[in-house]
Amino acid sequence: MSDDAVSPEEVRHVAELARIDLAEDEVEAFTGQFGEILAAFETLDEVPEVDREADLTNVMRPDESRDPLERERALENAPETEEGYFKGPNVS
Protein backbone atom coordinates (compact mmCIF):
# COMPACT_ATOMS: atom_id res chain seq x y z
CA MET A 1 0.00 0.00 0.00
CA SER A 2 1.26 3.45 -0.82
CA ASP A 3 1.98 6.05 1.83
CA ASP A 4 -1.08 7.96 0.64
CA ALA A 5 -3.43 5.45 2.24
CA VAL A 6 -3.59 7.38 5.48
CA SER A 7 -2.93 11.10 5.81
CA PRO A 8 -1.41 12.85 8.82
CA GLU A 9 -4.70 14.77 9.17
CA GLU A 10 -6.60 11.51 9.57
CA VAL A 11 -4.17 10.39 12.23
CA ARG A 12 -4.59 13.67 14.10
CA HIS A 13 -8.37 13.36 13.85
CA VAL A 14 -8.39 9.80 15.18
CA ALA A 15 -6.01 10.81 17.97
CA GLU A 16 -8.34 13.66 18.91
CA LEU A 17 -11.32 11.31 19.03
CA ALA A 18 -9.32 8.99 21.24
CA ARG A 19 -8.27 11.96 23.41
CA ILE A 20 -4.59 11.33 22.81
CA ASP A 21 -2.07 14.14 22.35
CA LEU A 22 0.44 13.36 19.62
CA ALA A 23 3.70 15.15 18.93
CA GLU A 24 4.55 15.88 15.27
CA ASP A 25 7.08 13.04 15.02
CA GLU A 26 4.52 10.66 16.51
CA VAL A 27 1.95 11.72 13.92
CA GLU A 28 4.48 10.91 11.25
CA ALA A 29 5.31 7.52 12.77
CA PHE A 30 1.65 6.56 13.18
CA THR A 31 0.80 7.67 9.66
CA GLY A 32 3.22 5.06 8.35
CA GLN A 33 2.07 2.40 10.81
CA PHE A 34 -1.64 2.98 10.14
CA GLY A 35 -0.92 2.43 6.45
CA GLU A 36 0.86 -0.82 7.18
CA ILE A 37 -1.92 -2.08 9.43
CA LEU A 38 -4.57 -1.31 6.82
CA ALA A 39 -2.47 -3.04 4.19
CA ALA A 40 -2.24 -6.10 6.40
CA PHE A 41 -6.03 -6.17 6.65
CA GLU A 42 -6.27 -6.15 2.87
CA THR A 43 -4.92 -9.69 3.04
CA LEU A 44 -8.42 -10.61 4.25
CA ASP A 45 -9.74 -9.81 0.78
CA GLU A 46 -8.02 -12.98 -0.40
CA VAL A 47 -9.95 -15.15 2.05
CA PRO A 48 -12.95 -16.78 0.34
CA GLU A 49 -16.31 -15.61 1.63
CA VAL A 50 -18.32 -18.05 3.68
CA ASP A 51 -21.92 -17.79 4.82
CA ARG A 52 -22.49 -17.52 8.51
CA GLU A 53 -24.10 -20.38 10.37
CA ALA A 54 -27.72 -20.07 9.25
CA ASP A 55 -29.15 -21.84 12.30
CA LEU A 56 -27.43 -19.50 14.68
CA THR A 57 -30.20 -17.00 15.39
CA ASN A 58 -32.12 -15.94 18.48
CA VAL A 59 -29.43 -16.89 20.93
CA MET A 60 -30.86 -15.45 24.11
CA ARG A 61 -30.89 -15.99 27.83
CA PRO A 62 -33.84 -15.76 30.22
CA ASP A 63 -34.16 -12.55 32.24
CA GLU A 64 -32.74 -14.10 35.40
CA SER A 65 -30.09 -12.46 37.46
CA ARG A 66 -26.72 -13.94 38.32
CA ASP A 67 -24.39 -12.91 41.09
CA PRO A 68 -22.25 -10.02 39.94
CA LEU A 69 -18.50 -9.87 40.51
CA GLU A 70 -17.36 -8.96 43.96
CA ARG A 71 -16.38 -5.34 43.84
CA GLU A 72 -12.82 -5.97 45.02
CA ARG A 73 -12.39 -8.34 42.08
CA ALA A 74 -14.00 -5.88 39.67
CA LEU A 75 -11.61 -3.13 40.73
CA GLU A 76 -8.46 -5.17 41.23
CA ASN A 77 -6.92 -4.46 37.84
CA ALA A 78 -7.67 -0.74 37.90
CA PRO A 79 -4.57 1.46 38.20
CA GLU A 80 -6.45 3.80 40.51
CA THR A 81 -9.68 3.58 42.48
CA GLU A 82 -11.47 5.73 45.05
CA GLU A 83 -14.26 4.60 47.37
CA GLY A 84 -15.42 1.85 45.06
CA TYR A 85 -15.15 3.89 41.88
CA PHE A 86 -12.72 3.50 39.03
CA LYS A 87 -10.62 6.67 39.03
CA GLY A 88 -9.26 8.30 35.91
CA PRO A 89 -8.06 11.61 34.57
CA ASN A 90 -10.38 14.49 33.78
CA VAL A 91 -12.29 13.84 30.55
CA SER A 92 -14.24 16.63 28.94
Next chain:
Amino acid sequence: MTARTVQRGEDDLVTVIGLEVHVQLETATKIFCGCPTEPADEPNENVCPVCLGLPGALPVLNEGAVESAVRIGKAIDATIPEETRFHRKNYYYPDLPKNFQITQYDEPICADGELEITVEGDRRTVTIERAHLEEDPGSLQHVGGGGGIDSAEYTLVDYNRAGVPLMEIVTAPDFRSPAEVRAFLAELTEVLEYLGVFDAERDGSLRVDANLSMIPGEEIEGDAREIGTDALEAANRTEVKNISSHRGAEKALAYEETRQKNAIERGRAIEQETRHWDESRGITVSMRSKEEEKDYRYFEEADLPPLRVADWKEEISIPELPSARRERFQGEYGLSEEAASKLTSRKEVADFYEDVAREYDPDLAATWVADELLGELNYRGTEITAVEDRLAEVRRLIALVADEEITAKNAKEVVLRGMLDDGDDPETIVSREDLGKTDEGEVQRAVEEAIEDNPEAVADVEGGDDGAINFLVGQVMGKTGGSADPGEVNRLLRAEIEG
Protein backbone atom coordinates in the same frame (compact mmCIF):
# COMPACT_ATOMS: atom_id res chain seq x y z
CA MET B 1 -50.67 14.61 9.69
CA THR B 2 -54.22 15.10 10.84
CA ALA B 3 -54.55 18.47 12.49
CA ARG B 4 -55.78 21.93 12.03
CA THR B 5 -53.32 24.11 10.20
CA VAL B 6 -50.72 26.05 12.12
CA GLN B 7 -51.31 29.75 11.74
CA ARG B 8 -48.39 31.80 10.54
CA GLY B 9 -47.51 34.95 8.72
CA GLU B 10 -44.99 35.32 5.91
CA ASP B 11 -42.24 36.55 8.19
CA ASP B 12 -42.92 34.19 11.03
CA LEU B 13 -40.56 31.46 12.01
CA VAL B 14 -41.99 28.00 12.45
CA THR B 15 -40.52 25.82 15.17
CA VAL B 16 -39.69 22.26 14.15
CA ILE B 17 -38.75 19.65 16.73
CA GLY B 18 -37.86 15.98 16.51
CA LEU B 19 -37.08 13.70 19.45
CA GLU B 20 -34.84 10.84 20.47
CA VAL B 21 -36.35 9.41 23.61
CA HIS B 22 -34.35 6.91 25.66
CA VAL B 23 -36.39 4.82 28.03
CA GLN B 24 -35.10 2.22 30.44
CA LEU B 25 -36.80 -1.13 29.96
CA GLU B 26 -38.06 -2.75 33.16
CA THR B 27 -36.11 -5.98 33.13
CA ALA B 28 -34.58 -7.78 36.09
CA THR B 29 -31.17 -8.00 34.44
CA LYS B 30 -28.98 -6.06 32.04
CA ILE B 31 -29.35 -6.45 28.29
CA PHE B 32 -26.24 -8.54 27.61
CA CYS B 33 -25.39 -10.07 31.00
CA GLY B 34 -27.12 -11.36 34.13
CA CYS B 35 -26.21 -8.44 36.39
CA PRO B 36 -29.23 -7.02 38.23
CA THR B 37 -30.65 -3.68 37.07
CA GLU B 38 -32.00 -2.70 40.45
CA PRO B 39 -30.33 0.42 41.84
CA ALA B 40 -27.35 -0.43 44.03
CA ASP B 41 -26.32 1.45 47.15
CA GLU B 42 -22.66 1.44 46.25
CA PRO B 43 -20.79 2.00 42.96
CA ASN B 44 -19.63 -0.96 40.85
CA GLU B 45 -21.67 -3.53 42.71
CA ASN B 46 -23.76 -4.76 39.77
CA VAL B 47 -20.94 -5.48 37.37
CA CYS B 48 -19.38 -8.52 35.70
CA PRO B 49 -16.78 -9.22 33.00
CA VAL B 50 -19.37 -8.54 30.24
CA CYS B 51 -20.53 -5.09 31.34
CA LEU B 52 -17.00 -4.15 32.42
CA GLY B 53 -15.82 -4.98 28.91
CA LEU B 54 -13.12 -7.37 30.10
CA PRO B 55 -11.23 -9.16 27.32
CA GLY B 56 -12.90 -12.33 26.08
CA ALA B 57 -16.28 -11.68 27.71
CA LEU B 58 -19.20 -12.29 25.36
CA PRO B 59 -22.62 -10.64 25.36
CA VAL B 60 -25.78 -12.80 25.40
CA LEU B 61 -29.05 -11.05 24.64
CA ASN B 62 -31.71 -10.83 27.36
CA GLU B 63 -34.98 -12.35 26.15
CA GLY B 64 -36.94 -10.02 28.46
CA ALA B 65 -35.53 -6.91 26.77
CA VAL B 66 -36.48 -8.25 23.33
CA GLU B 67 -39.98 -9.04 24.52
CA SER B 68 -40.35 -5.49 25.89
CA ALA B 69 -39.15 -4.06 22.57
CA VAL B 70 -41.70 -6.14 20.66
CA ARG B 71 -44.47 -4.95 23.00
CA ILE B 72 -43.47 -1.34 22.31
CA GLY B 73 -43.41 -2.05 18.58
CA LYS B 74 -46.92 -3.46 18.69
CA ALA B 75 -48.22 -0.57 20.79
CA ILE B 76 -46.90 2.05 18.37
CA ASP B 77 -48.08 0.01 15.39
CA ALA B 78 -44.55 -0.34 14.05
CA THR B 79 -43.16 -2.75 11.50
CA ILE B 80 -41.18 -5.45 13.26
CA PRO B 81 -38.91 -6.86 10.57
CA GLU B 82 -38.19 -10.53 9.88
CA GLU B 83 -34.64 -10.06 10.99
CA THR B 84 -32.94 -7.49 13.14
CA ARG B 85 -29.33 -7.20 14.26
CA PHE B 86 -26.90 -5.30 16.41
CA HIS B 87 -24.04 -2.93 15.63
CA ARG B 88 -21.10 -1.47 17.48
CA LYS B 89 -21.00 2.30 17.79
CA ASN B 90 -17.39 3.22 18.44
CA TYR B 91 -16.33 6.13 20.57
CA TYR B 92 -13.75 6.74 23.25
CA TYR B 93 -15.18 7.85 26.53
CA PRO B 94 -14.81 6.11 29.89
CA ASP B 95 -18.56 5.66 30.37
CA LEU B 96 -18.17 2.76 27.91
CA PRO B 97 -15.55 0.28 29.09
CA LYS B 98 -15.49 -1.55 25.73
CA ASN B 99 -14.89 1.68 23.74
CA PHE B 100 -18.06 0.91 21.85
CA GLN B 101 -21.75 0.76 22.60
CA ILE B 102 -23.82 -2.15 21.36
CA THR B 103 -26.81 -0.64 19.61
CA GLN B 104 -28.85 -1.13 16.44
CA TYR B 105 -28.13 0.74 13.26
CA ASP B 106 -29.60 -0.15 9.88
CA GLU B 107 -32.01 -2.85 11.03
CA PRO B 108 -33.77 -1.65 14.18
CA ILE B 109 -36.31 -3.89 15.89
CA CYS B 110 -39.15 -1.38 15.24
CA ALA B 111 -39.67 0.94 12.28
CA ASP B 112 -42.43 3.20 10.95
CA GLY B 113 -44.65 3.47 13.98
CA GLU B 114 -46.93 6.20 15.22
CA LEU B 115 -48.53 7.53 18.36
CA GLU B 116 -51.66 9.61 18.63
CA ILE B 117 -51.65 12.55 21.04
CA THR B 118 -54.14 15.22 22.05
CA VAL B 119 -52.89 18.80 22.31
CA GLU B 120 -55.38 21.45 23.38
CA GLY B 121 -58.26 19.26 22.26
CA ASP B 122 -56.62 18.59 18.91
CA ARG B 123 -55.83 15.03 17.87
CA ARG B 124 -52.48 14.55 16.19
CA THR B 125 -50.50 11.61 14.97
CA VAL B 126 -46.76 11.67 15.57
CA THR B 127 -44.66 9.49 13.30
CA ILE B 128 -42.11 7.31 15.03
CA GLU B 129 -39.37 6.62 12.54
CA ARG B 130 -37.69 3.88 14.48
CA ALA B 131 -37.16 2.38 17.90
CA HIS B 132 -34.14 0.29 18.73
CA LEU B 133 -32.49 -1.60 21.57
CA GLU B 134 -29.18 -0.55 23.05
CA GLU B 135 -27.14 -0.65 26.23
CA ASP B 136 -26.86 2.22 28.66
CA PRO B 137 -23.37 3.56 29.40
CA GLY B 138 -21.98 3.89 32.94
CA SER B 139 -22.07 7.06 35.03
CA LEU B 140 -19.24 9.54 35.47
CA GLN B 141 -18.58 11.98 38.26
CA HIS B 142 -16.32 14.90 37.53
CA VAL B 143 -14.59 15.71 40.79
CA GLY B 144 -12.77 18.80 42.01
CA GLY B 145 -12.06 22.11 40.30
CA GLY B 146 -15.49 23.48 41.09
CA GLY B 147 -17.39 20.50 39.70
CA GLY B 148 -17.46 21.60 36.06
CA ILE B 149 -16.68 19.01 33.40
CA ASP B 150 -13.80 21.01 31.91
CA SER B 151 -12.25 22.14 35.14
CA ALA B 152 -12.54 18.84 37.05
CA GLU B 153 -9.38 17.35 38.55
CA TYR B 154 -10.30 13.75 37.96
CA THR B 155 -13.14 11.40 37.04
CA LEU B 156 -14.85 8.66 39.02
CA VAL B 157 -16.58 5.90 37.09
CA ASP B 158 -19.44 3.66 38.19
CA TYR B 159 -20.53 0.87 35.82
CA ASN B 160 -23.71 -0.14 37.65
CA ARG B 161 -25.77 1.40 34.85
CA ALA B 162 -23.55 0.08 32.07
CA GLY B 163 -25.52 -2.50 30.11
CA VAL B 164 -28.96 -1.57 31.43
CA PRO B 165 -31.39 -2.09 28.52
CA LEU B 166 -32.66 1.02 26.77
CA MET B 167 -35.08 1.56 23.95
CA GLU B 168 -34.30 4.61 21.85
CA ILE B 169 -37.46 5.93 20.22
CA VAL B 170 -36.89 8.35 17.35
CA THR B 171 -39.69 10.55 16.05
CA ALA B 172 -40.04 12.41 12.78
CA PRO B 173 -39.64 16.22 13.08
CA ASP B 174 -43.39 16.41 13.66
CA PHE B 175 -43.58 18.77 16.63
CA ARG B 176 -44.31 22.46 16.16
CA SER B 177 -44.13 23.57 19.79
CA PRO B 178 -42.59 22.57 23.14
CA ALA B 179 -46.12 21.96 24.48
CA GLU B 180 -46.66 19.28 21.82
CA VAL B 181 -43.44 17.60 22.92
CA ARG B 182 -44.63 17.53 26.50
CA ALA B 183 -47.99 16.02 25.50
CA PHE B 184 -46.19 13.37 23.45
CA LEU B 185 -43.87 12.39 26.30
CA ALA B 186 -46.83 12.13 28.67
CA GLU B 187 -48.72 9.87 26.26
CA LEU B 188 -45.64 7.79 25.45
CA THR B 189 -44.72 7.13 29.06
CA GLU B 190 -48.35 6.33 29.86
CA VAL B 191 -48.39 3.74 27.08
CA LEU B 192 -45.05 2.29 28.18
CA GLU B 193 -46.29 1.93 31.75
CA TYR B 194 -49.42 0.18 30.49
CA LEU B 195 -47.19 -2.26 28.66
CA GLY B 196 -45.36 -2.95 31.91
CA VAL B 197 -42.00 -2.21 30.28
CA PHE B 198 -41.21 1.11 31.95
CA ASP B 199 -41.24 2.69 35.39
CA ALA B 200 -41.43 6.49 35.32
CA GLU B 201 -40.54 6.63 39.01
CA ARG B 202 -37.17 5.04 38.48
CA ASP B 203 -34.31 7.51 38.60
CA GLY B 204 -32.91 8.21 35.13
CA SER B 205 -35.48 6.02 33.37
CA LEU B 206 -36.32 8.74 30.81
CA ARG B 207 -33.78 10.77 28.86
CA VAL B 208 -34.62 12.94 25.91
CA ASP B 209 -32.49 14.49 23.17
CA ALA B 210 -34.35 17.00 21.03
CA ASN B 211 -33.47 18.53 17.67
CA LEU B 212 -34.88 22.00 17.19
CA SER B 213 -34.75 24.32 14.20
CA MET B 214 -36.60 27.42 13.05
CA ILE B 215 -37.93 27.41 9.51
CA PRO B 216 -38.74 30.74 7.85
CA GLY B 217 -42.44 30.98 7.08
CA GLU B 218 -41.88 31.98 3.44
CA GLU B 219 -40.25 28.61 2.73
CA ILE B 220 -43.38 26.76 3.67
CA GLU B 221 -46.16 26.24 1.21
CA GLY B 222 -49.54 25.66 2.77
CA ASP B 223 -49.82 23.93 6.12
CA ALA B 224 -46.87 24.36 8.46
CA ARG B 225 -47.39 20.74 9.49
CA GLU B 226 -46.13 19.74 6.06
CA ILE B 227 -42.61 21.06 5.74
CA GLY B 228 -40.53 19.86 2.82
CA THR B 229 -37.25 18.02 3.33
CA ASP B 230 -35.37 20.81 1.54
CA ALA B 231 -36.52 23.48 3.96
CA LEU B 232 -35.70 21.21 6.91
CA GLU B 233 -32.23 20.45 5.64
CA ALA B 234 -31.51 24.07 4.82
CA ALA B 235 -32.07 25.16 8.40
CA ASN B 236 -29.37 24.61 11.00
CA ARG B 237 -30.60 22.74 14.03
CA THR B 238 -29.36 22.31 17.54
CA GLU B 239 -29.50 19.08 19.47
CA VAL B 240 -30.49 19.67 23.10
CA LYS B 241 -29.31 16.94 25.45
CA ASN B 242 -29.72 16.15 29.14
CA ILE B 243 -33.50 16.44 29.35
CA SER B 244 -35.00 14.06 31.89
CA SER B 245 -38.66 14.94 32.37
CA HIS B 246 -41.81 16.04 30.50
CA ARG B 247 -41.70 19.43 32.16
CA GLY B 248 -37.94 19.73 31.61
CA ALA B 249 -38.47 19.04 27.90
CA GLU B 250 -41.02 21.81 27.58
CA LYS B 251 -38.83 24.29 29.48
CA ALA B 252 -35.60 23.40 27.67
CA LEU B 253 -37.23 23.64 24.26
CA ALA B 254 -39.04 26.89 25.06
CA TYR B 255 -35.66 28.33 26.05
CA GLU B 256 -33.98 27.03 22.91
CA GLU B 257 -36.84 28.28 20.71
CA THR B 258 -36.49 31.80 22.13
CA ARG B 259 -32.71 31.71 21.89
CA GLN B 260 -32.80 30.78 18.20
CA LYS B 261 -35.58 33.24 17.42
CA ASN B 262 -33.64 36.09 19.04
CA ALA B 263 -30.45 35.17 17.20
CA ILE B 264 -32.24 35.06 13.84
CA GLU B 265 -34.02 38.34 14.48
CA ARG B 266 -30.66 39.95 15.21
CA GLY B 267 -29.36 38.61 11.93
CA ARG B 268 -27.07 35.99 13.45
CA ALA B 269 -26.75 32.49 12.03
CA ILE B 270 -27.69 29.44 14.07
CA GLU B 271 -24.75 27.17 14.52
CA GLN B 272 -25.41 23.48 14.05
CA GLU B 273 -24.30 22.16 17.42
CA THR B 274 -25.07 20.09 20.47
CA ARG B 275 -26.31 21.97 23.52
CA HIS B 276 -26.62 20.84 27.11
CA TRP B 277 -29.79 21.63 29.09
CA ASP B 278 -28.75 23.00 32.47
CA GLU B 279 -31.87 22.36 34.54
CA SER B 280 -30.76 24.37 37.58
CA ARG B 281 -29.94 27.47 35.58
CA GLY B 282 -32.79 27.00 33.10
CA ILE B 283 -30.60 27.52 30.04
CA THR B 284 -28.95 25.51 27.26
CA VAL B 285 -25.19 25.78 26.84
CA SER B 286 -23.00 24.88 23.89
CA MET B 287 -21.28 21.54 24.20
CA ARG B 288 -18.45 20.59 21.90
CA SER B 289 -18.98 17.25 20.26
CA LYS B 290 -15.97 15.83 18.45
CA GLU B 291 -17.73 12.99 16.69
CA GLU B 292 -19.64 13.12 13.48
CA GLU B 293 -21.77 10.23 12.31
CA LYS B 294 -18.95 8.66 10.29
CA ASP B 295 -16.57 8.79 13.26
CA TYR B 296 -18.67 6.21 15.07
CA ARG B 297 -17.57 3.62 12.51
CA TYR B 298 -20.66 1.50 12.94
CA PHE B 299 -20.10 -2.14 12.12
CA GLU B 300 -21.98 -5.32 12.78
CA GLU B 301 -21.62 -6.84 16.24
CA ALA B 302 -20.28 -10.25 15.35
CA ASP B 303 -20.66 -11.56 18.90
CA LEU B 304 -24.45 -11.40 18.61
CA PRO B 305 -26.16 -13.54 15.99
CA PRO B 306 -29.10 -12.01 14.12
CA LEU B 307 -32.47 -11.93 15.81
CA ARG B 308 -35.67 -13.25 14.21
CA VAL B 309 -38.66 -12.18 16.23
CA ALA B 310 -41.24 -12.46 13.44
CA ASP B 311 -42.12 -16.01 14.49
CA TRP B 312 -42.97 -15.30 18.09
CA LYS B 313 -44.15 -11.72 17.95
CA GLU B 314 -47.73 -13.00 17.57
CA GLU B 315 -47.40 -14.76 20.91
CA ILE B 316 -46.49 -11.54 22.68
CA SER B 317 -49.69 -9.76 23.58
CA ILE B 318 -50.30 -6.20 24.68
CA PRO B 319 -53.10 -4.85 26.88
CA GLU B 320 -55.73 -2.32 25.85
CA LEU B 321 -53.88 1.01 25.59
CA PRO B 322 -54.77 4.19 27.49
CA SER B 323 -56.32 6.09 24.56
CA ALA B 324 -58.62 3.19 23.65
CA ARG B 325 -59.51 2.65 27.26
CA ARG B 326 -60.28 6.35 27.74
CA GLU B 327 -62.78 6.20 24.92
CA ARG B 328 -64.33 2.97 26.12
CA PHE B 329 -64.75 4.33 29.65
CA GLN B 330 -66.68 7.31 28.28
CA GLY B 331 -68.98 5.06 26.25
CA GLU B 332 -69.36 2.12 28.59
CA TYR B 333 -69.58 3.91 31.95
CA GLY B 334 -70.89 7.29 30.78
CA LEU B 335 -67.90 9.16 32.22
CA SER B 336 -66.77 12.66 31.25
CA GLU B 337 -63.56 12.94 29.26
CA GLU B 338 -61.82 14.41 32.29
CA ALA B 339 -62.87 11.58 34.59
CA ALA B 340 -61.97 8.98 31.96
CA SER B 341 -58.53 10.57 31.53
CA LYS B 342 -57.87 10.57 35.24
CA LEU B 343 -58.97 6.96 35.59
CA THR B 344 -56.90 5.67 32.67
CA SER B 345 -53.66 7.53 33.34
CA ARG B 346 -52.31 4.43 35.05
CA LYS B 347 -53.22 0.87 34.31
CA GLU B 348 -53.47 -0.01 38.02
CA VAL B 349 -56.01 2.79 38.55
CA ALA B 350 -58.05 1.82 35.48
CA ASP B 351 -58.07 -1.85 36.48
CA PHE B 352 -59.24 -1.02 39.98
CA TYR B 353 -61.93 1.32 38.68
CA GLU B 354 -63.33 -1.33 36.35
CA ASP B 355 -63.32 -3.86 39.14
CA VAL B 356 -65.49 -1.53 41.27
CA ALA B 357 -67.63 -0.10 38.45
CA ARG B 358 -68.73 -3.55 37.31
CA GLU B 359 -70.47 -4.10 40.62
CA TYR B 360 -71.49 -0.66 41.82
CA ASP B 361 -72.73 2.58 40.28
CA PRO B 362 -70.01 3.68 37.77
CA ASP B 363 -70.38 7.34 38.80
CA LEU B 364 -69.96 6.54 42.47
CA ALA B 365 -67.00 4.34 41.58
CA ALA B 366 -65.47 7.17 39.52
CA THR B 367 -65.83 9.66 42.38
CA TRP B 368 -64.32 7.23 44.82
CA VAL B 369 -61.39 6.12 42.71
CA ALA B 370 -60.52 9.32 40.83
CA ASP B 371 -61.32 11.92 43.48
CA GLU B 372 -61.32 10.41 46.96
CA LEU B 373 -58.72 7.66 46.68
CA LEU B 374 -56.31 9.37 44.25
CA GLY B 375 -56.84 12.68 46.08
CA GLU B 376 -55.93 11.20 49.46
CA LEU B 377 -52.96 9.33 47.96
CA ASN B 378 -51.74 12.45 46.20
CA TYR B 379 -52.06 14.42 49.45
CA ARG B 380 -49.82 11.84 51.10
CA GLY B 381 -47.29 12.03 48.27
CA THR B 382 -47.85 8.43 47.30
CA GLU B 383 -49.64 6.51 44.58
CA ILE B 384 -51.78 3.52 43.89
CA THR B 385 -48.91 1.07 43.48
CA ALA B 386 -47.96 1.72 47.10
CA VAL B 387 -51.36 0.54 48.36
CA GLU B 388 -51.95 -2.36 45.98
CA ASP B 389 -52.42 -4.76 48.88
CA ARG B 390 -55.06 -2.44 50.40
CA LEU B 391 -57.28 -2.12 47.34
CA ALA B 392 -59.56 -4.95 48.46
CA GLU B 393 -60.23 -2.93 51.63
CA VAL B 394 -60.92 0.24 49.65
CA ARG B 395 -63.33 -1.80 47.55
CA ARG B 396 -65.16 -2.93 50.72
CA LEU B 397 -65.33 0.69 51.87
CA ILE B 398 -66.89 1.74 48.55
CA ALA B 399 -69.35 -1.13 48.97
CA LEU B 400 -70.36 0.25 52.40
CA VAL B 401 -71.07 3.63 50.78
CA ALA B 402 -72.88 2.09 47.82
CA ASP B 403 -75.08 0.03 50.14
CA GLU B 404 -75.68 3.14 52.26
CA GLU B 405 -74.27 1.51 55.35
CA ILE B 406 -72.28 4.65 56.13
CA THR B 407 -72.36 8.23 54.83
CA ALA B 408 -70.02 9.32 52.06
CA LYS B 409 -68.63 12.06 54.29
CA ASN B 410 -67.70 9.64 57.09
CA ALA B 411 -66.39 7.12 54.59
CA LYS B 412 -63.96 9.65 53.23
CA GLU B 413 -63.05 11.79 56.20
CA VAL B 414 -62.91 9.14 58.89
CA VAL B 415 -62.60 5.71 57.33
CA LEU B 416 -60.44 6.26 54.22
CA ARG B 417 -58.10 8.64 56.00
CA GLY B 418 -57.88 6.31 58.97
CA MET B 419 -57.13 3.38 56.69
CA LEU B 420 -54.31 5.23 54.97
CA ASP B 421 -52.89 6.84 58.11
CA ASP B 422 -53.17 4.03 60.63
CA GLY B 423 -53.44 0.94 58.45
CA ASP B 424 -56.73 -0.24 59.97
CA ASP B 425 -59.32 -2.03 57.87
CA PRO B 426 -62.63 -0.24 57.14
CA GLU B 427 -64.83 -2.49 59.29
CA THR B 428 -62.65 -1.90 62.34
CA ILE B 429 -62.85 1.87 61.92
CA VAL B 430 -66.61 1.85 61.30
CA SER B 431 -67.30 -0.13 64.46
CA ARG B 432 -64.73 1.71 66.60
CA GLU B 433 -66.05 5.13 65.59
CA ASP B 434 -69.65 3.92 65.63
CA LEU B 435 -70.26 5.14 62.10
CA GLY B 436 -72.87 2.59 61.06
CA LYS B 437 -75.94 4.47 59.93
CA THR B 438 -78.31 4.99 62.82
CA ASP B 439 -81.62 3.17 62.75
CA GLU B 440 -84.66 5.18 61.91
CA GLY B 441 -86.10 5.16 65.43
CA GLU B 442 -82.93 6.75 66.76
CA VAL B 443 -82.96 9.46 64.09
CA GLN B 444 -86.64 10.12 64.77
CA ARG B 445 -85.93 10.50 68.49
CA ALA B 446 -83.06 12.89 67.76
CA VAL B 447 -85.35 14.95 65.51
CA GLU B 448 -87.98 15.21 68.21
CA GLU B 449 -85.40 16.17 70.80
CA ALA B 450 -83.92 18.84 68.56
CA ILE B 451 -87.35 20.39 68.05
CA GLU B 452 -88.07 20.32 71.75
CA ASP B 453 -84.71 21.84 72.70
CA ASN B 454 -84.77 24.65 70.11
CA PRO B 455 -88.18 26.36 70.06
CA GLU B 456 -86.74 29.59 68.61
CA ALA B 457 -85.24 27.85 65.61
CA VAL B 458 -88.50 25.98 65.09
CA ALA B 459 -90.36 29.30 65.12
CA ASP B 460 -87.91 30.68 62.54
CA VAL B 461 -88.49 27.69 60.29
CA GLU B 462 -92.21 28.17 60.58
CA GLY B 463 -91.59 31.82 59.65
CA GLY B 464 -89.89 30.66 56.44
CA ASP B 465 -86.18 31.00 57.47
CA ASP B 466 -84.31 28.24 55.64
CA GLY B 467 -81.09 28.96 57.54
CA ALA B 468 -82.80 27.80 60.71
CA ILE B 469 -83.54 24.35 59.32
CA ASN B 470 -79.85 23.86 58.65
CA PHE B 471 -79.16 24.68 62.28
CA LEU B 472 -81.63 21.98 63.34
CA VAL B 473 -80.15 19.47 60.91
CA GLY B 474 -76.78 20.17 62.51
CA GLN B 475 -78.23 19.50 65.95
CA VAL B 476 -79.61 16.14 64.83
CA MET B 477 -76.35 15.19 63.12
CA GLY B 478 -74.54 15.98 66.37
CA LYS B 479 -76.87 13.79 68.40
CA THR B 480 -76.43 10.85 65.99
CA GLY B 481 -72.67 11.17 65.81
CA GLY B 482 -72.79 12.23 62.15
CA SER B 483 -74.11 8.90 61.03
CA ALA B 484 -77.58 10.05 59.93
CA ASP B 485 -78.25 11.05 56.36
CA PRO B 486 -78.59 14.88 56.26
CA GLY B 487 -81.21 14.83 53.49
CA GLU B 488 -83.32 12.37 55.41
CA VAL B 489 -82.96 14.43 58.60
CA ASN B 490 -84.08 17.56 56.75
CA ARG B 491 -87.17 15.71 55.46
CA LEU B 492 -88.03 14.35 58.92
CA LEU B 493 -87.62 17.80 60.52
CA ARG B 494 -89.90 19.48 58.00
CA ALA B 495 -92.47 16.72 58.36
CA GLU B 496 -92.41 17.14 62.11
CA ILE B 497 -92.53 20.98 62.15
CA GLU B 498 -94.92 21.52 59.30
CA GLY B 499 -97.08 18.68 60.59
